[in-house]
Amino acid sequence: MPPKAAKPAPPLYDVGERVLCFHGPLLYEAKVLEIKNPGEPGASYSYKVHYKGWKSSWDEWVPQDRVLGWTDENLQKQKELREEHNPKKKQEKEKKTTQAEEPVVPTVRGQKRAREMDMDKEEDFIKRHEIKINVPEIVKSLLVDDWENVTKNGTLVKLPREITVNQFLADFVESTQHKYTGSQKEVYDEIISGLRSYFDKCLGTMLLYRFERDQYNEIKKQHPDTDMCDxxxxxxxxxxxxxxxxxxxxxxxxxxxxxxxxEHLDEIMMFISRNHEKYILSEYEQPSPSYNATSSP
Structure with a gap:
Protein backbone atom coordinates (compact mmCIF):
# COMPACT_ATOMS: atom_id res chain seq x y z
CA MET A 1 0.00 0.00 0.00
CA PRO A 2 1.28 3.51 -0.79
CA PRO A 3 2.23 5.53 2.29
CA LYS A 4 -0.41 7.89 3.59
CA ALA A 5 0.14 11.53 2.74
CA ALA A 6 1.31 13.58 5.67
CA LYS A 7 -1.34 15.81 7.14
CA PRO A 8 -0.71 19.54 7.59
CA ALA A 9 0.17 20.52 11.12
CA PRO A 10 -2.73 22.01 13.12
CA PRO A 11 -3.15 25.80 12.92
CA LEU A 12 -1.37 27.93 15.49
CA TYR A 13 -4.53 29.87 16.31
CA ASP A 14 -8.21 28.97 16.62
CA VAL A 15 -11.36 30.64 15.32
CA GLY A 16 -12.47 33.24 17.85
CA GLU A 17 -9.00 33.52 19.41
CA ARG A 18 -7.69 36.95 20.36
CA VAL A 19 -4.38 37.66 18.61
CA LEU A 20 -2.10 40.49 17.54
CA CYS A 21 -1.79 41.14 13.83
CA PHE A 22 0.59 43.29 11.80
CA HIS A 23 -1.07 45.93 9.63
CA GLY A 24 1.64 48.14 8.24
CA PRO A 25 4.46 48.59 10.76
CA LEU A 26 2.22 48.31 13.84
CA LEU A 27 0.53 45.49 15.73
CA TYR A 28 -3.22 45.62 16.41
CA GLU A 29 -5.56 43.53 18.51
CA ALA A 30 -7.59 41.24 16.28
CA LYS A 31 -9.84 38.19 16.38
CA VAL A 32 -9.56 35.15 14.13
CA LEU A 33 -12.76 34.76 12.08
CA GLU A 34 -11.82 31.95 9.69
CA ILE A 35 -8.89 29.67 8.96
CA LYS A 36 -7.80 28.50 5.52
CA ASN A 37 -6.13 25.10 5.41
CA PRO A 38 -2.94 25.16 3.32
CA GLY A 39 -3.79 21.76 1.90
CA GLU A 40 -0.23 20.51 1.83
CA PRO A 41 2.44 19.53 4.39
CA GLY A 42 4.83 22.28 5.39
CA ALA A 43 2.63 25.12 4.13
CA SER A 44 1.28 27.81 6.43
CA TYR A 45 -2.32 28.51 7.30
CA SER A 46 -4.02 31.77 6.41
CA TYR A 47 -6.28 33.59 8.86
CA LYS A 48 -9.17 35.93 8.28
CA VAL A 49 -8.99 38.53 11.05
CA HIS A 50 -11.14 41.35 12.36
CA TYR A 51 -9.29 44.30 13.89
CA LYS A 52 -10.83 45.42 17.18
CA GLY A 53 -12.51 48.81 16.87
CA TRP A 54 -12.32 48.80 13.06
CA LYS A 55 -15.23 48.33 10.67
CA SER A 56 -15.72 44.91 9.14
CA SER A 57 -14.68 46.36 5.78
CA TRP A 58 -11.11 46.14 7.12
CA ASP A 59 -11.41 42.37 7.75
CA GLU A 60 -8.79 40.57 5.69
CA TRP A 61 -6.99 37.32 5.05
CA VAL A 62 -3.44 37.43 6.31
CA PRO A 63 -0.55 34.94 6.17
CA GLN A 64 0.53 33.22 9.36
CA ASP A 65 3.69 35.31 9.67
CA ARG A 66 1.60 38.45 10.25
CA VAL A 67 -0.18 36.95 13.27
CA LEU A 68 1.27 36.76 16.78
CA GLY A 69 -0.14 35.17 19.92
CA TRP A 70 -1.67 37.21 22.72
CA THR A 71 1.29 37.04 25.11
CA ASP A 72 2.99 39.50 27.44
CA GLU A 73 6.06 39.45 25.24
CA ASN A 74 4.11 40.30 22.10
CA LEU A 75 2.06 42.96 23.89
CA GLN A 76 5.35 44.58 24.88
CA LYS A 77 6.44 44.41 21.25
CA GLN A 78 3.18 46.12 20.25
CA LYS A 79 3.89 48.92 22.73
CA GLU A 80 7.46 49.35 21.51
CA LEU A 81 6.40 49.55 17.86
CA ARG A 82 3.74 52.12 18.71
CA GLU A 83 6.28 54.26 20.51
CA GLU A 84 8.80 53.84 17.71
CA HIS A 85 6.34 55.08 15.10
CA ASN A 86 4.76 57.80 17.23
CA PRO A 87 5.42 61.14 15.48
CA LYS A 88 5.80 62.85 18.86
CA LYS A 89 8.61 60.49 19.85
CA LYS A 90 10.32 61.03 16.50
CA GLN A 91 10.10 64.79 16.90
CA GLU A 92 11.61 64.62 20.38
CA LYS A 93 14.45 62.44 19.11
CA GLU A 94 15.17 64.84 16.26
CA LYS A 95 15.13 67.75 18.70
CA LYS A 96 17.80 66.09 20.84
CA THR A 97 20.07 65.30 17.88
CA THR A 98 19.88 68.72 16.26
CA GLN A 99 20.64 72.00 17.98
CA ALA A 100 18.99 74.10 15.31
CA GLU A 101 16.31 76.46 16.52
CA GLU A 102 12.76 75.34 15.86
CA PRO A 103 11.15 77.04 12.87
CA VAL A 104 8.26 79.27 13.86
CA VAL A 105 5.29 80.04 11.69
CA PRO A 106 4.29 83.72 11.89
CA THR A 107 1.58 83.91 14.52
CA VAL A 108 -1.90 84.70 13.31
CA ARG A 109 -5.16 83.89 14.99
CA GLY A 110 -5.86 80.15 15.02
CA GLN A 111 -2.42 79.23 13.70
CA LYS A 112 0.07 77.06 15.59
CA ARG A 113 3.80 76.78 15.43
CA ALA A 114 4.84 74.09 12.94
CA ARG A 115 6.36 71.92 15.65
CA GLU A 116 3.19 72.02 17.75
CA MET A 117 1.06 70.92 14.81
CA ASP A 118 3.22 67.85 14.29
CA MET A 119 3.50 66.78 17.93
CA ASP A 120 0.06 65.27 18.40
CA LYS A 121 -0.84 63.41 21.53
CA GLU A 122 -0.67 59.63 21.29
CA GLU A 123 -4.43 59.25 21.48
CA ASP A 124 -4.81 61.64 18.56
CA PHE A 125 -2.31 59.56 16.62
CA ILE A 126 -4.43 56.47 17.16
CA LYS A 127 -7.59 58.33 16.22
CA ARG A 128 -6.11 59.04 12.81
CA HIS A 129 -7.32 55.57 11.84
CA GLU A 130 -10.76 57.19 11.76
CA ILE A 131 -9.81 59.23 8.68
CA LYS A 132 -12.50 58.42 6.17
CA ILE A 133 -12.39 58.47 2.39
CA ASN A 134 -15.69 58.51 0.54
CA VAL A 135 -15.89 55.35 -1.55
CA PRO A 136 -18.80 55.40 -4.05
CA GLU A 137 -20.94 52.28 -4.18
CA ILE A 138 -19.74 51.51 -7.71
CA VAL A 139 -16.13 51.57 -6.51
CA LYS A 140 -16.99 49.31 -3.55
CA SER A 141 -18.48 46.81 -5.99
CA LEU A 142 -15.37 47.01 -8.16
CA LEU A 143 -13.19 46.25 -5.14
CA VAL A 144 -15.32 43.25 -4.20
CA ASP A 145 -15.22 41.96 -7.79
CA ASP A 146 -11.45 42.41 -7.82
CA TRP A 147 -11.09 40.42 -4.59
CA GLU A 148 -13.32 37.61 -5.87
CA ASN A 149 -11.58 37.46 -9.25
CA VAL A 150 -8.21 36.86 -7.63
CA THR A 151 -8.89 35.02 -4.38
CA LYS A 152 -11.93 32.94 -5.36
CA ASN A 153 -11.79 32.57 -9.13
CA GLY A 154 -8.01 32.28 -9.41
CA THR A 155 -7.72 34.83 -12.23
CA LEU A 156 -5.28 37.70 -12.69
CA VAL A 157 -5.10 41.20 -14.13
CA LYS A 158 -3.30 40.93 -17.46
CA LEU A 159 0.07 42.67 -17.26
CA PRO A 160 1.39 45.02 -18.41
CA ARG A 161 -1.93 46.88 -18.40
CA GLU A 162 -2.87 48.78 -21.51
CA ILE A 163 -3.97 51.72 -19.37
CA THR A 164 -1.43 51.96 -16.58
CA VAL A 165 -1.55 53.84 -13.28
CA ASN A 166 0.53 56.61 -14.82
CA GLN A 167 -1.81 56.87 -17.79
CA PHE A 168 -4.87 56.94 -15.53
CA LEU A 169 -3.39 59.70 -13.35
CA ALA A 170 -2.41 61.66 -16.46
CA ASP A 171 -6.00 61.44 -17.72
CA PHE A 172 -7.31 62.53 -14.34
CA VAL A 173 -4.94 65.50 -14.22
CA GLU A 174 -5.92 66.54 -17.73
CA SER A 175 -9.59 66.55 -16.74
CA THR A 176 -9.21 68.47 -13.47
CA GLN A 177 -6.05 70.60 -13.40
CA HIS A 178 -7.81 73.62 -14.88
CA LYS A 179 -9.51 74.09 -11.49
CA TYR A 180 -6.22 74.79 -9.67
CA THR A 181 -3.85 77.74 -9.88
CA GLY A 182 -0.90 79.11 -7.94
CA SER A 183 -0.21 77.39 -4.62
CA GLN A 184 -3.26 75.13 -5.08
CA LYS A 185 -1.70 73.82 -8.30
CA GLU A 186 1.56 73.10 -6.47
CA VAL A 187 -0.28 71.09 -3.79
CA TYR A 188 -2.27 69.29 -6.48
CA ASP A 189 0.87 68.30 -8.41
CA GLU A 190 2.58 67.19 -5.20
CA ILE A 191 -0.35 64.91 -4.29
CA ILE A 192 -0.42 63.28 -7.74
CA SER A 193 3.35 62.73 -7.58
CA GLY A 194 2.99 61.33 -4.07
CA LEU A 195 0.36 58.81 -5.20
CA ARG A 196 2.75 57.48 -7.85
CA SER A 197 5.47 57.12 -5.24
CA TYR A 198 3.14 55.46 -2.70
CA PHE A 199 1.96 52.99 -5.32
CA ASP A 200 5.45 51.95 -6.37
CA LYS A 201 6.52 51.47 -2.75
CA CYS A 202 3.38 49.78 -1.44
CA LEU A 203 2.45 47.44 -4.29
CA GLY A 204 4.78 44.59 -3.39
CA THR A 205 4.31 44.89 0.38
CA MET A 206 0.65 45.79 0.93
CA LEU A 207 -1.49 45.67 -2.21
CA LEU A 208 -1.10 42.15 -3.59
CA TYR A 209 -3.05 39.02 -2.80
CA ARG A 210 -0.98 35.89 -2.30
CA PHE A 211 -2.12 34.44 -5.63
CA GLU A 212 -0.62 37.46 -7.42
CA ARG A 213 2.83 37.17 -5.85
CA ASP A 214 4.39 34.97 -8.55
CA GLN A 215 2.99 37.24 -11.25
CA TYR A 216 4.56 40.23 -9.50
CA ASN A 217 7.95 38.55 -9.29
CA GLU A 218 7.79 37.56 -12.93
CA ILE A 219 6.81 41.01 -14.21
CA LYS A 220 9.67 42.54 -12.22
CA LYS A 221 12.11 40.13 -13.89
CA GLN A 222 10.75 40.98 -17.32
CA HIS A 223 10.84 44.75 -16.71
CA PRO A 224 13.59 45.34 -14.11
CA ASP A 225 13.97 49.05 -14.85
CA THR A 226 10.28 49.94 -15.10
CA ASP A 227 8.22 51.54 -12.34
CA MET A 228 5.18 49.61 -11.17
CA CYS A 229 3.07 52.62 -12.19
CA ASP A 230 3.93 51.79 -15.79
CA GLU A 263 -10.47 65.95 -0.99
CA HIS A 264 -8.34 64.94 -3.96
CA LEU A 265 -8.82 61.24 -3.25
CA ASP A 266 -12.57 61.77 -3.12
CA GLU A 267 -12.35 63.51 -6.49
CA ILE A 268 -10.34 60.63 -7.97
CA MET A 269 -12.87 58.13 -6.62
CA MET A 270 -15.69 59.97 -8.36
CA PHE A 271 -13.65 60.11 -11.58
CA ILE A 272 -13.22 56.33 -11.45
CA SER A 273 -16.90 55.73 -10.72
CA ARG A 274 -17.82 57.80 -13.80
CA ASN A 275 -15.24 56.15 -16.06
CA HIS A 276 -14.82 52.66 -14.61
CA GLU A 277 -15.67 50.91 -17.88
CA LYS A 278 -12.59 52.53 -19.43
CA TYR A 279 -10.12 52.03 -16.57
CA ILE A 280 -11.21 48.82 -14.83
CA LEU A 281 -11.01 45.41 -16.50
CA SER A 282 -14.33 43.62 -16.82
CA GLU A 283 -12.64 40.23 -17.17
CA TYR A 284 -9.39 38.96 -15.64
CA GLU A 285 -7.25 36.38 -17.42
CA GLN A 286 -6.93 32.72 -16.53
CA PRO A 287 -3.30 31.92 -15.69
CA SER A 288 -1.50 28.95 -17.20
CA PRO A 289 -1.74 25.51 -15.57
CA SER A 290 1.90 25.79 -14.54
CA TYR A 291 1.11 29.03 -12.68
CA ASN A 292 -1.78 27.38 -10.88
CA ALA A 293 0.50 24.55 -9.86
CA THR A 294 2.85 26.85 -7.97
CA SER A 295 0.34 29.38 -6.64
CA SER A 296 -2.94 29.07 -4.82
CA PRO A 297 -5.66 31.69 -4.25
Whole structure:
Protein backbone atom coordinates (compact mmCIF):
# COMPACT_ATOMS: atom_id res chain seq x y z
CA MET A 1 0.00 0.00 0.00
CA PRO A 2 1.28 3.51 -0.79
CA PRO A 3 2.23 5.53 2.29
CA LYS A 4 -0.41 7.89 3.59
CA ALA A 5 0.14 11.53 2.74
CA ALA A 6 1.31 13.58 5.67
CA LYS A 7 -1.34 15.81 7.14
CA PRO A 8 -0.71 19.54 7.59
CA ALA A 9 0.17 20.52 11.12
CA PRO A 10 -2.73 22.01 13.12
CA PRO A 11 -3.15 25.80 12.92
CA LEU A 12 -1.37 27.93 15.49
CA TYR A 13 -4.53 29.87 16.31
CA ASP A 14 -8.21 28.97 16.62
CA VAL A 15 -11.36 30.64 15.32
CA GLY A 16 -12.47 33.24 17.85
CA GLU A 17 -9.00 33.52 19.41
CA ARG A 18 -7.69 36.95 20.36
CA VAL A 19 -4.38 37.66 18.61
CA LEU A 20 -2.10 40.49 17.54
CA CYS A 21 -1.79 41.14 13.83
CA PHE A 22 0.59 43.29 11.80
CA HIS A 23 -1.07 45.93 9.63
CA GLY A 24 1.64 48.14 8.24
CA PRO A 25 4.46 48.59 10.76
CA LEU A 26 2.22 48.31 13.84
CA LEU A 27 0.53 45.49 15.73
CA TYR A 28 -3.22 45.62 16.41
CA GLU A 29 -5.56 43.53 18.51
CA ALA A 30 -7.59 41.24 16.28
CA LYS A 31 -9.84 38.19 16.38
CA VAL A 32 -9.56 35.15 14.13
CA LEU A 33 -12.76 34.76 12.08
CA GLU A 34 -11.82 31.95 9.69
CA ILE A 35 -8.89 29.67 8.96
CA LYS A 36 -7.80 28.50 5.52
CA ASN A 37 -6.13 25.10 5.41
CA PRO A 38 -2.94 25.16 3.32
CA GLY A 39 -3.79 21.76 1.90
CA GLU A 40 -0.23 20.51 1.83
CA PRO A 41 2.44 19.53 4.39
CA GLY A 42 4.83 22.28 5.39
CA ALA A 43 2.63 25.12 4.13
CA SER A 44 1.28 27.81 6.43
CA TYR A 45 -2.32 28.51 7.30
CA SER A 46 -4.02 31.77 6.41
CA TYR A 47 -6.28 33.59 8.86
CA LYS A 48 -9.17 35.93 8.28
CA VAL A 49 -8.99 38.53 11.05
CA HIS A 50 -11.14 41.35 12.36
CA TYR A 51 -9.29 44.30 13.89
CA LYS A 52 -10.83 45.42 17.18
CA GLY A 53 -12.51 48.81 16.87
CA TRP A 54 -12.32 48.80 13.06
CA LYS A 55 -15.23 48.33 10.67
CA SER A 56 -15.72 44.91 9.14
CA SER A 57 -14.68 46.36 5.78
CA TRP A 58 -11.11 46.14 7.12
CA ASP A 59 -11.41 42.37 7.75
CA GLU A 60 -8.79 40.57 5.69
CA TRP A 61 -6.99 37.32 5.05
CA VAL A 62 -3.44 37.43 6.31
CA PRO A 63 -0.55 34.94 6.17
CA GLN A 64 0.53 33.22 9.36
CA ASP A 65 3.69 35.31 9.67
CA ARG A 66 1.60 38.45 10.25
CA VAL A 67 -0.18 36.95 13.27
CA LEU A 68 1.27 36.76 16.78
CA GLY A 69 -0.14 35.17 19.92
CA TRP A 70 -1.67 37.21 22.72
CA THR A 71 1.29 37.04 25.11
CA ASP A 72 2.99 39.50 27.44
CA GLU A 73 6.06 39.45 25.24
CA ASN A 74 4.11 40.30 22.10
CA LEU A 75 2.06 42.96 23.89
CA GLN A 76 5.35 44.58 24.88
CA LYS A 77 6.44 44.41 21.25
CA GLN A 78 3.18 46.12 20.25
CA LYS A 79 3.89 48.92 22.73
CA GLU A 80 7.46 49.35 21.51
CA LEU A 81 6.40 49.55 17.86
CA ARG A 82 3.74 52.12 18.71
CA GLU A 83 6.28 54.26 20.51
CA GLU A 84 8.80 53.84 17.71
CA HIS A 85 6.34 55.08 15.10
CA ASN A 86 4.76 57.80 17.23
CA PRO A 87 5.42 61.14 15.48
CA LYS A 88 5.80 62.85 18.86
CA LYS A 89 8.61 60.49 19.85
CA LYS A 90 10.32 61.03 16.50
CA GLN A 91 10.10 64.79 16.90
CA GLU A 92 11.61 64.62 20.38
CA LYS A 93 14.45 62.44 19.11
CA GLU A 94 15.17 64.84 16.26
CA LYS A 95 15.13 67.75 18.70
CA LYS A 96 17.80 66.09 20.84
CA THR A 97 20.07 65.30 17.88
CA THR A 98 19.88 68.72 16.26
CA GLN A 99 20.64 72.00 17.98
CA ALA A 100 18.99 74.10 15.31
CA GLU A 101 16.31 76.46 16.52
CA GLU A 102 12.76 75.34 15.86
CA PRO A 103 11.15 77.04 12.87
CA VAL A 104 8.26 79.27 13.86
CA VAL A 105 5.29 80.04 11.69
CA PRO A 106 4.29 83.72 11.89
CA THR A 107 1.58 83.91 14.52
CA VAL A 108 -1.90 84.70 13.31
CA ARG A 109 -5.16 83.89 14.99
CA GLY A 110 -5.86 80.15 15.02
CA GLN A 111 -2.42 79.23 13.70
CA LYS A 112 0.07 77.06 15.59
CA ARG A 113 3.80 76.78 15.43
CA ALA A 114 4.84 74.09 12.94
CA ARG A 115 6.36 71.92 15.65
CA GLU A 116 3.19 72.02 17.75
CA MET A 117 1.06 70.92 14.81
CA ASP A 118 3.22 67.85 14.29
CA MET A 119 3.50 66.78 17.93
CA ASP A 120 0.06 65.27 18.40
CA LYS A 121 -0.84 63.41 21.53
CA GLU A 122 -0.67 59.63 21.29
CA GLU A 123 -4.43 59.25 21.48
CA ASP A 124 -4.81 61.64 18.56
CA PHE A 125 -2.31 59.56 16.62
CA ILE A 126 -4.43 56.47 17.16
CA LYS A 127 -7.59 58.33 16.22
CA ARG A 128 -6.11 59.04 12.81
CA HIS A 129 -7.32 55.57 11.84
CA GLU A 130 -10.76 57.19 11.76
CA ILE A 131 -9.81 59.23 8.68
CA LYS A 132 -12.50 58.42 6.17
CA ILE A 133 -12.39 58.47 2.39
CA ASN A 134 -15.69 58.51 0.54
CA VAL A 135 -15.89 55.35 -1.55
CA PRO A 136 -18.80 55.40 -4.05
CA GLU A 137 -20.94 52.28 -4.18
CA ILE A 138 -19.74 51.51 -7.71
CA VAL A 139 -16.13 51.57 -6.51
CA LYS A 140 -16.99 49.31 -3.55
CA SER A 141 -18.48 46.81 -5.99
CA LEU A 142 -15.37 47.01 -8.16
CA LEU A 143 -13.19 46.25 -5.14
CA VAL A 144 -15.32 43.25 -4.20
CA ASP A 145 -15.22 41.96 -7.79
CA ASP A 146 -11.45 42.41 -7.82
CA TRP A 147 -11.09 40.42 -4.59
CA GLU A 148 -13.32 37.61 -5.87
CA ASN A 149 -11.58 37.46 -9.25
CA VAL A 150 -8.21 36.86 -7.63
CA THR A 151 -8.89 35.02 -4.38
CA LYS A 152 -11.93 32.94 -5.36
CA ASN A 153 -11.79 32.57 -9.13
CA GLY A 154 -8.01 32.28 -9.41
CA THR A 155 -7.72 34.83 -12.23
CA LEU A 156 -5.28 37.70 -12.69
CA VAL A 157 -5.10 41.20 -14.13
CA LYS A 158 -3.30 40.93 -17.46
CA LEU A 159 0.07 42.67 -17.26
CA PRO A 160 1.39 45.02 -18.41
CA ARG A 161 -1.93 46.88 -18.40
CA GLU A 162 -2.87 48.78 -21.51
CA ILE A 163 -3.97 51.72 -19.37
CA THR A 164 -1.43 51.96 -16.58
CA VAL A 165 -1.55 53.84 -13.28
CA ASN A 166 0.53 56.61 -14.82
CA GLN A 167 -1.81 56.87 -17.79
CA PHE A 168 -4.87 56.94 -15.53
CA LEU A 169 -3.39 59.70 -13.35
CA ALA A 170 -2.41 61.66 -16.46
CA ASP A 171 -6.00 61.44 -17.72
CA PHE A 172 -7.31 62.53 -14.34
CA VAL A 173 -4.94 65.50 -14.22
CA GLU A 174 -5.92 66.54 -17.73
CA SER A 175 -9.59 66.55 -16.74
CA THR A 176 -9.21 68.47 -13.47
CA GLN A 177 -6.05 70.60 -13.40
CA HIS A 178 -7.81 73.62 -14.88
CA LYS A 179 -9.51 74.09 -11.49
CA TYR A 180 -6.22 74.79 -9.67
CA THR A 181 -3.85 77.74 -9.88
CA GLY A 182 -0.90 79.11 -7.94
CA SER A 183 -0.21 77.39 -4.62
CA GLN A 184 -3.26 75.13 -5.08
CA LYS A 185 -1.70 73.82 -8.30
CA GLU A 186 1.56 73.10 -6.47
CA VAL A 187 -0.28 71.09 -3.79
CA TYR A 188 -2.27 69.29 -6.48
CA ASP A 189 0.87 68.30 -8.41
CA GLU A 190 2.58 67.19 -5.20
CA ILE A 191 -0.35 64.91 -4.29
CA ILE A 192 -0.42 63.28 -7.74
CA SER A 193 3.35 62.73 -7.58
CA GLY A 194 2.99 61.33 -4.07
CA LEU A 195 0.36 58.81 -5.20
CA ARG A 196 2.75 57.48 -7.85
CA SER A 197 5.47 57.12 -5.24
CA TYR A 198 3.14 55.46 -2.70
CA PHE A 199 1.96 52.99 -5.32
CA ASP A 200 5.45 51.95 -6.37
CA LYS A 201 6.52 51.47 -2.75
CA CYS A 202 3.38 49.78 -1.44
CA LEU A 203 2.45 47.44 -4.29
CA GLY A 204 4.78 44.59 -3.39
CA THR A 205 4.31 44.89 0.38
CA MET A 206 0.65 45.79 0.93
CA LEU A 207 -1.49 45.67 -2.21
CA LEU A 208 -1.10 42.15 -3.59
CA TYR A 209 -3.05 39.02 -2.80
CA ARG A 210 -0.98 35.89 -2.30
CA PHE A 211 -2.12 34.44 -5.63
CA GLU A 212 -0.62 37.46 -7.42
CA ARG A 213 2.83 37.17 -5.85
CA ASP A 214 4.39 34.97 -8.55
CA GLN A 215 2.99 37.24 -11.25
CA TYR A 216 4.56 40.23 -9.50
CA ASN A 217 7.95 38.55 -9.29
CA GLU A 218 7.79 37.56 -12.93
CA ILE A 219 6.81 41.01 -14.21
CA LYS A 220 9.67 42.54 -12.22
CA LYS A 221 12.11 40.13 -13.89
CA GLN A 222 10.75 40.98 -17.32
CA HIS A 223 10.84 44.75 -16.71
CA PRO A 224 13.59 45.34 -14.11
CA ASP A 225 13.97 49.05 -14.85
CA THR A 226 10.28 49.94 -15.10
CA ASP A 227 8.22 51.54 -12.34
CA MET A 228 5.18 49.61 -11.17
CA CYS A 229 3.07 52.62 -12.19
CA ASP A 230 3.93 51.79 -15.79
CA UNK A 231 3.03 48.09 -15.49
CA UNK A 232 -0.05 47.88 -13.26
CA UNK A 233 -3.41 49.57 -13.69
CA UNK A 234 -6.29 51.14 -11.86
CA UNK A 235 -7.46 47.83 -10.36
CA UNK A 236 -4.47 47.84 -8.02
CA UNK A 237 -4.52 51.61 -7.57
CA UNK A 238 -7.99 51.27 -6.05
CA UNK A 239 -6.53 48.99 -3.39
CA UNK A 240 -4.04 51.74 -2.52
CA UNK A 241 -6.85 54.27 -2.05
CA UNK A 242 -8.70 52.16 0.52
CA UNK A 243 -5.39 51.62 2.32
CA UNK A 244 -4.63 55.35 2.45
CA UNK A 245 -6.33 55.96 5.85
CA UNK A 246 -3.89 53.49 7.38
CA UNK A 247 -0.90 55.00 5.56
CA UNK A 248 -1.90 58.53 6.54
CA UNK A 249 -2.17 57.45 10.17
CA UNK A 250 1.55 56.64 10.17
CA UNK A 251 2.63 60.06 8.92
CA UNK A 252 3.01 63.37 10.73
CA UNK A 253 0.86 65.24 8.21
CA UNK A 254 -1.01 68.15 9.74
CA UNK A 255 -4.79 68.45 9.53
CA UNK A 256 -4.73 70.84 6.59
CA UNK A 257 -2.54 68.52 4.51
CA UNK A 258 -4.69 65.49 5.39
CA UNK A 259 -7.89 67.29 4.42
CA UNK A 260 -6.37 68.38 1.11
CA UNK A 261 -5.28 64.83 0.32
CA UNK A 262 -8.68 63.46 1.27
CA GLU A 263 -10.47 65.95 -0.99
CA HIS A 264 -8.34 64.94 -3.96
CA LEU A 265 -8.82 61.24 -3.25
CA ASP A 266 -12.57 61.77 -3.12
CA GLU A 267 -12.35 63.51 -6.49
CA ILE A 268 -10.34 60.63 -7.97
CA MET A 269 -12.87 58.13 -6.62
CA MET A 270 -15.69 59.97 -8.36
CA PHE A 271 -13.65 60.11 -11.58
CA ILE A 272 -13.22 56.33 -11.45
CA SER A 273 -16.90 55.73 -10.72
CA ARG A 274 -17.82 57.80 -13.80
CA ASN A 275 -15.24 56.15 -16.06
CA HIS A 276 -14.82 52.66 -14.61
CA GLU A 277 -15.67 50.91 -17.88
CA LYS A 278 -12.59 52.53 -19.43
CA TYR A 279 -10.12 52.03 -16.57
CA ILE A 280 -11.21 48.82 -14.83
CA LEU A 281 -11.01 45.41 -16.50
CA SER A 282 -14.33 43.62 -16.82
CA GLU A 283 -12.64 40.23 -17.17
CA TYR A 284 -9.39 38.96 -15.64
CA GLU A 285 -7.25 36.38 -17.42
CA GLN A 286 -6.93 32.72 -16.53
CA PRO A 287 -3.30 31.92 -15.69
CA SER A 288 -1.50 28.95 -17.20
CA PRO A 289 -1.74 25.51 -15.57
CA SER A 290 1.90 25.79 -14.54
CA TYR A 291 1.11 29.03 -12.68
CA ASN A 292 -1.78 27.38 -10.88
CA ALA A 293 0.50 24.55 -9.86
CA THR A 294 2.85 26.85 -7.97
CA SER A 295 0.34 29.38 -6.64
CA SER A 296 -2.94 29.07 -4.82
CA PRO A 297 -5.66 31.69 -4.25
Missing amino acids: LYGTEHLLRLFVTMPELIAHTNMDTQAVNSLR
